[in-house]
Structure formats: structure tokens, C-alpha cells
Amino acid sequence: MSKQLEVEAQLKSFIEENRRREHKYGLLQAILLDIFFVFYSILVVQRAIYYKYFLDLRDLPFSWTQIIIIFFISIVIGTSWALTRTSLSCKLFGVANENKTTKWTTELFGWFLFDITFIAGWIVTKISIVSLFSSDGLNGAGRLFSALFHPQFGIFDDALFAMIETIYIALVATLISIPPTLIISFFTARNLMRENKITFAIYYVLRIILNFVRSIEPLIWAIIFSVWVGIGPFAGMIALLVHTIASNAKLYSEAIESIEQGPVEAISATGANKVQVVWHAVVPQIVLPFLSFTIYRWDINVRMATIIGLVGGGGIGTMLMQYQGLARWREVGLIVIMIAFVVWIMDYISAKIREAIY
Amino acid sequence: MLLKVQNLHKIYKSGTHALKGVSFEVEEGEFLVVIGLSGSGKSTLLRCINRLIEPTSGIVEFNGKDITHIKGEELRKVKMQIGMVFQQFNLIKRKTVLSNVINGKLGSLKTFESIIEKYSDEVYSEAYKCLETVGISDKAKVRADALSGGQQQRVAIARSLMQNPKLLLADEPVASLDPATSNSIMQYFEKINKELGTTVICNLHFLSLVRRYATRVIALRAGEIIYEGSPRDIDENWFKTIYGEEAEEVEIR
Numbered sequence: 001m002s003k004q005l006e007v008e009a010q011l012k013s014f015i016e017e018n019r020r021r022e023h024k025y026g027l028l029q030a031i032l033l034d035i036f037f038v039f040y041s042i043l044v045v046q047r048a049i050y051y052k053y054f055l056d057l058r059d060l061p062f063s064w065t066q067i068i069i070i071f072f073i074s075i076v077i078g079t080s081w082a083l084t085r086t087s088l089s090c091k092l093f094g095v096a097n098e099n100k101t102t103k104w105t106t107e108l109f110g111w112f113l114f115d116i117t118f119i120a121g122w123i124v125t126k127i128s129i130v131s132l133f134s135s136d137g138l139n140g141a142g143r144l145f146s147a148l149f150h151p152q153f154g155i156f157d158d159a160l161f162a163m164i165e166t167i168y169i170a171l172v173a174t175l176i177s178i179p180p181t182l183i184i185s186f187f188t189a190r191n192l193m194r195e196n197k198i199t200f201a202i203y204y205v206l207r208i209i210l211n212f213v214r215s216i217e218p219l220i221w222a223i224i225f226s227v228w229v230g231i232g233p234f235a236g237m238i239a240l241l242v243h244t245i246a247s248n249a250k251l252y253s254e255a256i257e258s259i260e261q262g263p264v265e266a267i268s269a270t271g272a273n274k275v276q277v278v279w280h281a282v283v284p285q286i287v288l289p290f291l292s293f294t295i296y297r298w299d300i301n302v303r304m305a306t307i308i309g310l311v312g313g314g315g316i317g318t319m320l321m322q323y324q325g326l327a328r329w330r331e332v333g334l335i336v337i338m339i340a341f342v343v344w345i346m347d348y349i350s351a352k353i354r355e356a357i358y
Numbered sequence: 359m360l361l362k363v364q365n366l367h368k369i370y371k372s373g374t375h376a377l378k379g380v381s382f383e384v385e386e387g388e389f390l391v392v393i394g395l396s397g398s399g400k401s402t403l404l405r406c407i408n409r410l411i412e413p414t415s416g417i418v419e420f421n422g423k424d425i426t427h428i429k430g431e432e433l434r435k436v437k438m439q440i441g442m443v444f445q446q447f448n449l450i451k452r453k454t455v456l457s458n459v460i461n462g463k464l465g466s467l468k469t470f471e472s473i474i475e476k477y478s479d480e481v482y483s484e485a486y487k488c489l490e491t492v493g494i495s496d497k498a499k500v501r502a503d504a505l506s507g508g509q510q511q512r513v514a515i516a517r518s519l520m521q522n523p524k525l526l527l528a529d530e531p532v533a534s535l536d537p538a539t540s541n542s543i544m545q546y547f548e549k550i551n552k553e554l555g556t557t558v559i560c561n562l563h564f565l566s567l568v569r570r571y572a573t574r575v576i577a578l579r580a581g582e583i584i585y586e587g588s589p590r591d592i593d594e595n596w597f598k599t600i601y602g603e604e605a606e607e608v609e610i611r
Contacts (some may be wrong), residue, residue: 007367007379007415015373164440242560270521271406272472273463279473280461284450297512 026093027082035078037109041116042070046280048120050162089111144196147329148336155331159338160320166315169233170301170323178294181245182283184210184248185252186278192256213246218304226312236313240301255289256282290352299350306339359422360386360557363406366416368402376402378581381414384525389551391568394578395495395601400561403578404527407559409433416543421524437550438465441556445530446509447510450502455494456515458502459485464522464532473528508539515546516572516602519554528551528560532567544571565592 042323051057081087093107131137186192188210193203221239229235259282267281309317316339323331361384368377376399384390392400405411407418407435409425418426425436440463449458463481464472471477489495492512497505502513511531518526528547532540548571552559566577569589577585577592577600585596598605 011375011414013367015369018373019565073415207496258443260448262444262446262448263450265410266442266517267450267461267464269435269437269440269442269515270462271412271434272461273434273465273469275469276464276472277468280464284452 021097026095029092030089030093030095031079033092034082035074036088037088037101038078038081039074041113042074042117043067044120046070048123050118053123053302089333099275122200144329150330151334151337152328153241153331154332155323155334156294159316159335161321162309162316163338163342166305166309167232167302167346168311169237169315170240170298170305172303172306173244174239174294174298177248177297178243181248181252182290184245185256188249188253189256191259191261192278192282205276208299210246211247213242214250216243218243218308222308222311222313223252231314233314236305236308236315236317239308239313240304243304244297244301248293251293252286252290255286257291259285273345288357295350297351300347302346303343348350359419360384360388361559362417362419363403363407364417364419366403366406366418367414368406368411369414375418376581377406377416377469379585380578380581381416382576382583382586384557384559386557387551388557389425389571389573390557390576391572391574392559392561392576392578393563393565393568393600398578399581400530400578402441402581404529404559404561408437408442408523409611410442411551419611430436434465437531438521439524441521441523441526442530443511443514443518443526443531447507447514449510449513449517450477452499452502454501454503455484455489455502455505455525456482456498457517457532458513459488459498462488462517465521485516488519489513491519491550492516507516508543511535511539511543512546515543515550519550523556525557525559529562530561533553534562540567547571565597568592 005047013102033307047060051060082090085097086099086102086105087096088106088109091102096102096106184206187202188201188206190203193199218239221242222236225238226232229238263285264277264281268277272280304317305313306317306320309315310321311318312318315334320332320335320339323335363383364381366377366380367375370503370524380399392403394400406413407420409418409428409504412428417424417513420436420440423436425433428436447549450461453461457475460477460481460551463477463484467477467481486495488497489498492515494509494512494516497509497513502510502528515531528545531547532543535543544567547558547560550556560571562572569592572589575585575587575592575597576583579600584599592600
């Protein structure tokens with residue numbers, strides 16, 4: 001009996017220790033976040049609101065020493081503020097003292113952050129009601145719109161050919177993306193990779209690479225590849241392919257993460273090995289979502305392929321860019337109408353297919 | 359002695375202390391039923407036995423071998439000898455009944471063979487035999503999700519029979535079924551226990567089923583064994599200790 005008590009005491013201290021460590025960690029996070037908040041507020045108030053709005057400077061003065069000084073000031077203020085356990089970040093990480101001061105500071109500082117962000121945003125975007133409704137501007141827009149609504153059908157056959165090229169670019173990019181995406185997605189699914197440290201490291205590195213690739217827009221990939229392989233449909237296709245793999249791998253692996261655990265448990269209880277568990281318990285559950293994502297991605301890729309054409313990715317986008325450069329708005333009008341039509345059709349078809357397979 | 363559990367503790371990462379020093383033994387051929395409220399640690403106990411989860415401390419001995427902390431290939435070999443049936447059946451819904459049953463054999467099949475799903479005739483005839491044991495061989499080609507709950511549970515039993523298990527674990531196998539179906543499922547467990555000589559450990563809720571099928575009963579409360587003995591000896595007082603003062607026994611027929 002005493003042995004059992006001993007075990008229990010041991011466990012209790014273990015749990016207690018764990019909680020203390022978590023608490024410490026939370027406070028550290030709170031300090032860092034508070035430093036950031038203070039740093040951010042000072043910078044926004046000084047640079048966006050004071051320099052740009054009140055002094056109306058065109059070129060903002062920039063000096064590293066000043067920024068470093070501000071940073072050190074924020075470290076002092078942020079740390080001491082977080083250590084009083086009444087700051088906004090303490091509240092966010094759950095290490096705050098629950099009292100009136102906390103309530104007041106969180107509310108006031110929260111609103112302060114929101115307000116300066118909005119005001120700075122307004123100033124930076126140069127929002128101007130005047131230029132939106134100036135008569136010059138309105139006239140120009142009117143001319144353009146009337147041209148767009150009187151399309152020139154003389155170039156219809158060329159445009160149709162370019163459109164087909166665009167659709168094929170999208171289709172090929174989507175098809176080629178499937179095998180690599182499938183393989184990658186299994187290595188980026190948390191529930192399959194968290195068991196030991198090596199697989200978890202692979203998971204982590206892959207996720208970072210994917211996030212990086214995904215954060216670069218297909219438009220920029222197209223610019224890179226049009227230098228790499230030359231301007232044309234091939235460059236556009238590779239650009240789409242790269243981005244499709246990165247974004248679909250995320251969707252696929254999320255589908256893997258949200259499968260029912262029951263069948264996985266049941267199959268691994270029979271003594272099946274890892275590969276068999278994945279193949280017989282995971283794969284059957286994700287075939288349909290995968291198919292659905294892939295079809296949807298084709299639809300997205302058609303839309304993106306038109307944009308990519310603008311920077312030399314081939315297809316209808318390139319053609320649009322040429323006529324826009326010549327200011328032949330009636331031809332541009334035809335192309336825009338065709339793009340809208342095809343996008344609408346693709347949207348409809350992909351929705352119907354996805355409905356049918358579920 | 360088929361199974362020996364000694365002073366078993368399980369603490370989850372969340373800090374829940376699910377098992378607090380559970381010890382018991384199971385002889386070959388027994389039909390052991392584990393009862394207790396939801397959250398009393400019944401499911402955790404079963405999962406520690408076939409090592410779907412790893413115990414925090416204590417010893418689990420299966421067939422004379424310590425399996426408490428084994429890993430990899432060794433663990434797979436042990437899992438192959440222990441079948442498990444779940445409350446939610448856990449079949450692969452989009453697959454046929456037959457391929458669900460064959461899934462039970464995966465441990466002893468080659469990986470490549472199981473991926474291209476080319477199985478030998480022996481495997482097929484074995485699968486049909488298992489389906490016949492639970493009386494559902496006519497549904498072999500039907501998709502698993504087209505079956506009723508009771509039928510799905512029979513398929514799940516057939517899947518575990520495919521392993522030729524020495525020990526069959528059942529985690530509340532009838533908790534999501536109606537009373538009549540529950541009874542018939544329990545009869546299949548009894549048949550497997552008596553005719554094939556498979557040892558059964560089963561989590562159950564209904565005392566009427568416990569009295570009818572169990573050869574021995576263990577009651578858990580808050581992770582501790584508070585009763586061990588014959589099902590006939592559970593009287594009104596014991597019942598209240600196990601399920602709490604307000605509990606009343608419900609008859610299901």
C-alpha cells in the first residue's frame with residue numbers, strides 16, 4: 001500500500017512540475033509579445049502617423065540607430081510591463097493576474113493597437129475620395145467600359161486558340177502535380193509523422209519549404225521560370241505546377257489529418273505494419289477529398305493561367321497583354337469576355353463533378 | 359496463464375490518471391468481462407493490453423512474455439495474436455466486407471502483396487470461413503457501409519478472427535446496438551470462446567449480459583479494481599458501489 005502511495009506522490013510531482021514549466025514558458029512568450037506590441041506601436045505612431053500625416057514627409061528619414069534605440073526602449077517597457085502580469089500578452093497566454101488593472105489595460109491597449117493600425121493603414125493606402133469621383137477619371141473609365149462592351153470579333157479565332165492553350169496549361173500542371181503532391185502530403189501529415197523525432201523533423205522541414213513555396217505567388221514563379229526556360233506556355237505551366245504542389249500538399253495533408261482514427265486504430269491493432277496501415281486505413285478515407293481538391297485546383301489553375309500569361313506565361317493572358325499595350329480596348333474587351341465565360345464554365349463543371357463524387 | 363497484469367498505471371499527457379495500479383490474471387479459455395462507469399479506465403485497460411498505447415508503469419505479461427514496453431517488429435508479432443473489436447466497428451466503409459475481413463490478416467501478409475491486393479486462394483477461403491462463423495458470408499461482396507450496425511459488428515468480429523487470435527479484446531462491442539442485436543453479437547463471442555477456445559476480455563455496460571456470458575467479472579472505478587469474482591455474486595450493494603448510489607439496474611430484454 002505504501003508503495004502505491006509513493007507512486008502516486010511521484011506522479012503528482014511530475015504533473016505539478018509540468019504545469020510549472022508550462023507557466024514559465026507562457027510568461028516568456030508574453031514578454032516577447034509585449035516587446036513586439038510596444039515596438040510596433042512606437043514605430044507606427046512615429047513613422048506612419050507623425051512623419052507621414054502631421055509632417056507630410058515624402059521620404060521618411062531612416063536610421064538604424066534610431067530603430068535600435070526604439071527597440072531597446074520597447075524591450076525595457078515590454079519586459080517590465082509583462083512582469084507586472086497585467087499586460088495584454090499575459091492575458092493572451094493565460095499567465096495574467098485576474099484583477100481590474102488587467103481588465104483595463106487589455107481593453108485600452110487592445111483598442112489602441114486596433115485604432116493605430118487602422119489609421120496607419122488609411123494613411124499608407126492614400127485613400128482619396130476626390131480622385132475616385134474626379135470628372136477626368138470618370139470620363140476615362142467611361143471610354144474604356146464602352147469599348148469593353150463593344151468587343152471586336154475579328155480576332156475571335158486567335159483568341160480561341162490562345163484560350164485553349166491556357167486551359168491545357170492548367171490541365172497539364174494539375175495532372176503532373178498529382179503524384180508528387182500525394183507523396184509529399186503523407187510526409188506533411190502531423191498524425192502520421194509525430195511518432196518519433198526523425199519523422200517529425202522531416203515533417204517540420206517539409207512544412208517550412210512548402211510554406212515558403214506557397215507564399216511566393218504563381219505570378220512571381222512565372223517570372224522566374226520565364227527567365228529560366230524562356231517565355232511561353234512551358235514557363236507558365238511550371239510556375240503553376242510548383243504552386244499547385246505546394247498548396248495542394250497542404251490541403252491533402254489536412255485531409256489526412258482529419259480522417260477517422262478508429263479504422264487506423266483497428267488496422268494497427270491487427271499487427272499490420274506502417275505502410276499497410278496507411279494503405280488500408282488512411283488511403284480509402286482520403287481518395288474522395290483528394291479527387292475533389294484536384295478538380296477544384298484545375299479550376300483555380302485556369303484562372304491563374306490567364307493571369308500568368310500577363311508576365312509571359314503564354315496563352316490568353318499574353319494575348320491580353322499585347323492588345324492592352326496597343327490600347328486596342330475593343331479586342332481587350334473580347335478577350336476579357338472570353339476569359340469570364342471560360343472561368344464561369346470551369347467553375348460550374350468542377351462544382352458539378354465534385355458534387356457527383358461525394 | 360495467458361495474461362498477467364501487474365500494478366498497471368497509465369497517465370495521459372493531459373495529466374489524466376486513467377489506471378491506478380491495476381493487477382489481475384487471465385487463464386486460457388476464460389470469458390472475462392470488465393464493467394464500470396464511462397471514464398473508469400476500461401478502454402485504457404484494453405488498449406494497454408494490446409499495446410495500442412504504452413503503459414506508464416507496471417507490467418503486462420502475455421503468454422509468459424513481458425510486452426509492456428516492446429516496440430517495432432516484436433510488438434507487431436504480439437498484436438497479431440490479439441484481436442480487437444470496437445464500439446464503433448471501425449470498418450473501412452468504402453471497401454467490401456471481404457476486403458475488410460482480409461485486413462485482419464495484414465500482419466502475416468507481405469507488404470507488396472497486400473498493397474496490390476492479390477491474395478492467395480487460401481486467404482480468401484479463410485476469410486469466407488470467418489464470415490461463416492459469424493453467419494454473414496452472403497454479404498461478402500457488399501460495401502461495408504451498406505450494412506446495419508449489427509452486421510458491421512459481425513464483420514469486425516470476422517476481421518479479428520482472421521488473425522487466429524489467442525486473445526480477443528472487445529471494447530464495448532454492443533454499446534451502440536439495440537438490445538436484440540446486442541444479445542446476438544454476444545452469442546457470437548460466446549461461440550468463439552466455447553468452440554474455438556479463444557480467451558475473451560470484454561467491456562460491457564449491461565449487467566444482464568454480464569451475468570449471462572461472463573465466467574468472471576472485474577469492476578473498475580476511477581482506475582482501480584474494486585470487485586473481482588463471479589458475475590452471480592454482484593448483488594444490489596456491489597452494484598451501487600460500482601455504479602454509484604443513484605444507479606438503478608435496468609433490465610433489457
